[in-house]
Amino acid sequence: MSVYKNFGVSLPHSSSAMRKCGYDVGGIQNAQPGDIICYSGHVALYIGNGKIVHASTSKTGIIVSDNASYKKILAVRRIF
Numbered sequence: 662m663s664v665y666k667n668f669g670v671s672l673p674h675s676s677s678a679m680r681k682c683g684y685d686v687g688g689i690q691n692a693q694p695g696d697i698i699c700y701s702g703h704v705a706l707y708i709g710n711g712k713i714v715h716a717s718t719s720k721t722g723i724i725v726s727d728n729a730s731y732k733k734i735l736a737v738r739r740i741f
Contacts, residue, residue, distance in 0.1 A: 676704045683740040699736040
């Protein structure tokens with residue numbers, strides 16, 4: 662949410678509502694940097710090469726993960 666907010670785009674807070682934003686790109690194989698990856702109860706920002714940036718836990722904070730498919734992906738959405 663905060664990344665898109667810096668570009669003047671307001672996104673809903675809930676992960677289920679974010680699954681309706683923008684448009685579906687047809688899966689992780691079509692993801693481009695900037696797309697949002699939606700999981701059950703969680704959303705990440707795709708940064709390319711199978712990697713995501715996301716708020717992991719309160720202990721670890723914002724991290725980069727090397728595997729966007731670490732959980733079952735429910736949707737990949739392109740906002741622009």
